[in-house]
Amino acid sequence: MAKVTFNNRNNLFFQSLKKSVDAYFQETGRKKTGDWRLYSKALVLIPLSLTCYAFLLTTTMPVWLSLGLCAILGLSIGSIGFNIMHDACHGAYSSKKWVNTLFGYTLNAVGGNTFFWKLKHNILHHTYTNIHGVDDDIAQSKLLRQSPTQEWWPIHRYQHLYLTAAYSLTIFMWAGVRDFEKYFKKKVYNTPISPMSWQDHAIFWFSKAAYAFFYVVLPIMCVGWQAWLIGYLTMGIVVGIVISYVFQLAHAVEGPEFDAVGLDDKQIETEWAVHQIKTTANFAPGNRFINWFVGGLNYQVEHHLFPRISHVHYPALSQIVQDKCKEFGLPYHSFPTLGQAIASHVRTMKQLGQKPTIAMAATEPAQILSESAA
Template identity: 45%
Template sequence: MAIPKFPSVKQSFHVELKKRINDYFETSGKSVTGNKQLFIKAGVLFTAFLGLYIHLVFFTPSTLWAVLECVILGLVVAGIGFNIMHDGAHGSFSKYKWVNNVAAFSLNLLGGSSFMWNVKHNVIHHAYTNIDGVDDDIDIQPWMRMSSTQPKLKMHKYQHFYFWFLYSMLYILWVFVLDYQKYFKRKIGDMPLKKMTAWDHIVFWGFKAIYLFLFFLVPFYTVGFVPTIIGFLIFSVIAGFILSIVFQLAHTVEHTHFPVPHDESGKLDDEWAIHQLKTTANFAPKNKLISWLVGGLNYQIEHHLFPKISHVHYPAIRKIIKQACSEFNVPYTEYKKMSHAVISHVLFLKQMGRA
């Protein structure tokens, strides 16, 4: 598939948005990157991760405590991904580039590949959101149908029932299957993978080996084979489901669009900013606990429009963006509660499976 093109417009909505957001930061004197609260949160999450790992692996808690700690570990792993790795990968965690690189690099310690994530998420997903054949986030074929342009199989009729299981498998598949597929195919979806340097190859294989050593070989020795496998499954299922559902609620709900480029020109109908607004949704914007846990990714509209602004500023710039959308008659999709977004996602899957 050819790379889609966004149309050029004389009066760009994106330009107006950037002007208003820039004015906000200039007037308030705030930095667009993270602040003290974010750094404290990062410290809490990493401390919790290390504490849980050490206690589970080297102090062998009782069965009930071990299960509870594995559940919490899954929450913490997802939290590190949302709050630290994600902002770092976008260069919004800190004003210092090396700090952002360290934050983004945390993904390698958690079993993923920061190189693959950068291409898949920052380069492709953020540019071509919800475009079938380009955006890898909506390519769960053949197991699920996430767009009307994808082939419909008989089993898709039930995808709104079995998606819970598939989403729970994300972390396991990510660590042990999907990264390797991208590495050997040299593609992400239909998009070619950018050339990897010698250092990129070393980091990829080196940290995959380190992950296996820390999460399997060491626990095998200290607590045994069966407890290690059970514990890994518990925390990875929790992390996988949370990671999956948060990102899917942002783009695959009833009111989001799945634009298709014109056959001859390859152009899309809307300029980039309007495309982002039509393909993205917020949920539970006033729920501080959810916002804290998911790193502001319930403000997905703000994130997609301004990915280099840290999530700690999303509640403030949300008001500016909503006002601009109202003035320019541009859609702004938002669910007041997370449960409403989950219901909408289930209904969307049901529609895609039967339409």
């Protein structure tokens, strides 16, 4: 597998930024990990999910109410992912390792797997952001062309129209297909996984079995398979659409750049932190509800620079990052509202769905990769 490296010998930008961020924490006396602002979310979101689940399984109610509760359950599961799981898997939820490990398992409770997530997200996505060939986030499905160097199919012309429908399948694919592919192929996208211990194997199978029991078997026993199917689809569609849009709005919008690696090793000209700045965007920074709900993932620029700092600090760090970007002549991509970011994402996907020109295709690593393979 080709290696991608950054020019980190001259990491003047990150050194200077880190100094200012460390000074902020020193001045305020705050810890870099989560605090009551984060823990209060766990106290709202986890009981909210369990209450919705218990009501749905034990109470007879009108169809509109049960569908509404399934949608709320989907939203709260998505928010647990953004706020609790995501911070915990980055080691940012708490300064105590065991607390991060414990809350990281909320991912297994909603259908995923922390072992694969940490490689897929913490390493491949956070290091090689928007680099086709390594970043698994821009290789979600052959039906979606998520970077300019990916192979083009005629159906991609319409991808901006079926985007939301494709996103709605995310959680079903993740829980039921993608994790098993990673497990049996022993790789995440093109990157081989490190050997799994017997505990990793046991946790994988135990959590998949628990997911099947709590999300399929037990609900069917309580409400029948038809009501379960409608409820499960409603919940899963809501989770899939919400998590896909929130993660895609950070990188697949106008402004952020894409790169690619083919068969040969690649050296990125800039330092890692500058690559993050160039490939990432924020949205709706002034919207306090969105910031609360998406676990600070509307401040993805700050998150990509400091993934081990809890999201509750990102609004405060944002001005420091913006000032530093100005000082170093770097862009700072940010969409004022959620609507503007979604519109930009749809335009970006429409653009990526157009047939590439021959001149472009000739220099594309993906094309070179497929030609070599053929």
